[in-house]
Amino acid sequence: MVSISSQIVITGIGAVTPLGNSFDAIGDALQAGQSGIDFYDFGTFSRQQEHAAARVQSVDVETDDNIISSSWCIEKSSRLEQFTVVPSALALADAGIQTSSCTVDQKNRIGYIAGIGAEQLKDWEHDFLDGGLDVFHAKRQPSLVHRAAQILGIHGPAATVAAACASSGYALALGKTWLETGLVDACVVGGCDVLSPTALAAFHNLRALSRREDDPKKASRPFDQDRDGFVMGEGGVFFVLERYDSAFSRQSKIYGALAGIGMSSDASHMVTPCSDPVQASRAITEALADARLSPQDVNYVNAHAASTSVGDAAEAGAIRDAFGSVAESIPVSSTKSMSGHLISAAAAFEALACLVAIQRNIIPPTINLDNPDEDCLLRHVPHQSISLPVHITASNSFGFGGSNLCLILKEAA
Amino acid sequence: MNQAPSLPANLSAHCQIDSCATVSAHLSEFPTLAREKYAHGSYSLPTRFLRHADEQTVIGVRSLLKAMASDTQKNTDISNDAVIAATCLAGQPAAARTMIGLRDKGPVGVTPHIVPQCSLHSVASAASVGFGMHGPNFGVGGGTHCVSEGLLLSVTLAPMLATTSPTSRIWLICTGWDQQPSLGTNGEATNDPLCRGLTLLLRPTLAHSVDTMCPHIHVVSQQDFHSHSHHPIDTPLRQFCERFENGDFTTVAVSNSCAIEILPPIPSQDARRSNETVAQKEAA
Incomplete structure (x- = not known):
């Protein structure tokens, strides 16, 4: 630790x-x-x-x-x-x-x-x-x-x-x-x-x-x-x-605490996210390593998922790749369903959402998630927030130019 | 706040400079430059990769390739390297054309390339995508302090990079105009200013293993830089380029309390001659 x-x-x-x-x-x-x-x-x-x-x-x-x-x-x-x-x-x-x-x-x-x-x-x-x-x-x-x-x-x-x-x-x-x-x-x-x-x-x-x-x-x-x-x-x-x-x-x-950070680049395209999840997954893995945590320690993933066809599916793949079998049990949501995409401010807003989750022991929902896409299989939290103990969260952010970022936020010791 | 703040002299952030290169071109040359083939050794940009790129992206890529060619660590894998690009008022001609398009044609007149190609991240992303670098890539600055910001963020990123990816290096690309383009209300340029690019290839190094006789860059506290003449935080890129071309020691302020010290590589005779030729051409 x-x-x-x-x-x-x-x-x-x-x-x-x-x-x-x-x-x-x-x-x-x-x-x-x-x-x-x-x-x-x-x-x-x-x-x-x-x-x-x-x-x-x-x-x-x-x-x-x-x-x-x-x-x-x-x-x-x-x-x-x-x-x-x-x-x-x-x-x-x-x-x-x-x-x-x-x-x-x-x-x-x-x-x-x-x-x-x-x-x-x-x-x-x-x-x-x-x-x-x-x-x-x-x-x-x-x-x-x-x-x-x-x-x-x-x-x-x-x-x-x-x-x-x-x-x-x-x-x-x-x-x-x-x-x-x-x-x-x-x-x-x-x-x-x-x-x-x-x-x-x-x-x-x-x-x-x-x-x-x-x-x-x-x-x-x-x-x-x-x-x-x-x-x-x-x-x-x-x-x-x-x-x-x-x-x-x-x-x-x-x-x-801002416990871990992971940064990588797709080096694939100036606009479109890479369908190969390896670099986005690497950002998550490096953030966990920086925080000296394992995938099973994470209680909530705030996804970047902006509601785009390619991006959401690519991120789901990256989460599955980084968390392995644990991905089936970690609640994932995208607060952009409520806030919209704050572009340059999005990652900070979503870090704030993670702190809300930690302080209130809740998982904010992905509203409008009526029919989860088969390419985005994860443990979603649709429509309504749920109460769960939240000690450690991961927040993903991806940008044009292939920039990948993961922040690990955890409750203060 | 702490009543007795710790001093930045304890900073663990250092980088050796493996390579540096400067290039320049006039605004009128860019339509041709954007169509050129960009390659060095096994690294090359896809054909037409720069066709929508901003001028500062083109000059940044040119300086990166020149730095690649003079890298002291030959044949080193760059696939996990980081790219930081410090630009000053990039994208101005494209922004002017976009505003004209918006005014004359409405939203359909706005090019979709303006966001990916003319934002602060664009130069770094083009280098990352173009040359397959998977380390962090981001833009820095945007205004008159951009070179100081780029140097500072490179040096302070170094310890983390040294831990997560020990063989990775940082390509710091600085770009800017000597004078901003002056544009008519139709978007056409009425001057032909010089655009410069400076690339430093930085190798994160632990404090205890820094060879101070080698070219290097590090943060120093205010009390340590009184002995040297130092540049203000908004020093223009032109001055940095000139000092690097001459292999001169440079200290640049990054805040009231600290500065960056740079000991650049001494340019080879060939590089000096090449720089002199460029200077003569520019003067002519």
Whole structure:
């Protein structure tokens, strides 16, 4: 077993999502099997009159004045900036870290990693739709994570990472390496993404989005034989990671431990997941090895399963390959059936779902799973959450470009 | 927070530099460059692999191939290597064309390639897919601090990689424009800026076995880098390329508290001559 003192633990959570803006609200929605998806009109740039999507209803969240710089104005910020700054501030406050009260040395020892897949593209689009010309004469500036660090009083190292739909999971994984190498004492990690006309059109033109036009809440149906693509969502989810000894000495609340990480690449195609499960399976196996755990130790797998034909089946194969005969008994669900696909923020949201499972001893369901696909045979949890002891979870994330990631989250010792 | 924070001097993150290479090309050259054959030894890109790729992906792949050719560890298997790509404002010309398409034709005018080929992960993924590297692949940066971020994430990934896959190495690809393309409202370029690529091939090394006389890269704490002149966190890629081409020692800040020290390989006479030729051509 990994010694307790060297464990990396989660001491703060902040979120703005289609299912709510707090750990408890999101937990309630997941436990109740509630969908955050609806039809929305994206105006003149909509392909259809309305798109099924999972939108953040409001970022009107009370944040700590001791964390966010008074010069920052939420109303003047883009949604991408709001979805970065607000949940990051909430996570710091939740962890009891008031940056304005920290010493210079302490601020220098807080790191920040944001998983954002296409920040510049979103910025250019936001400006262009407002009548701007930034995309034609691009201005050089630090990326959002550095600007947000200034707003939040974080003076340690900061970075943006991107692995498409696994981006925020890579932020968590790399935050763990920063703590393990002694680079920082605390690290704010997570990711965010926003719905936009270009993104909706590009994914639609790739034939990756669901084209169901009946009930939007039925459109995201991972592992179901009638699935026809994913439903795009948006939001921001950030955590504070610390070493256990540091969190213990601060008497901080601990949500759980980030016990293991596994990363690999299919090296197969820029878009389509590889049908051979070997590399996705390797990410899961390496994450278990990093956590010094065996497949039978895992109580719940939060699947990446976005509701695409190829991706869900490939992941089911990877889970069966990595867990072997144990796969028949480990409950698996995809919370994207409720949250939609938060793209860059998806992996962080699903890590949060794993912490909900651990804290509440429940398995969130895959809603709309009426007829499980024969190519996706697993121990599914359809329609309704179930109560089970949950100590250790695995969360999978896969992205364009063949990026595979698995995070092992477990209850704190 | 800890009242007495531990110091980054304890960092266990080090990499030896097995190879480094720089390349550059003007915007006007990319239609031709994207159609070229990209191969070195047994490694080659599938035909037309780069036909939808962004300029920074093309230049990144070119620098990777050049680094492959000067790898000091000849005939090493790269199938489990990791790729990290640090890019600055990649995808701008394609984004402009996409915005024009959206405005003029609506959603049908948006190319589906914009997400896989012009996002922050695209350069790393193209290298991973193109050359069959199964280690982690991800993009870093996006803005003016991208090279610092790429160096830092490479070095801090190294200990984990050394544990899970001891023979794996990290290909750090840094790309960016000297000047951003200036585009008319029809998407056509009105300037011809230079795009650069720098690839470092890094071998994760345990702290106690680092040969400090060899080319290497590691994190140092603030108190240790006062003695050297160091570059700010937003140092342009051009300056890194020039220092690497000359084999100069470099220290670059990554935060208020730490920096990355880089001792690059001394370029061979041939490489120096080749770089000088490129510089002369560019000047002309």
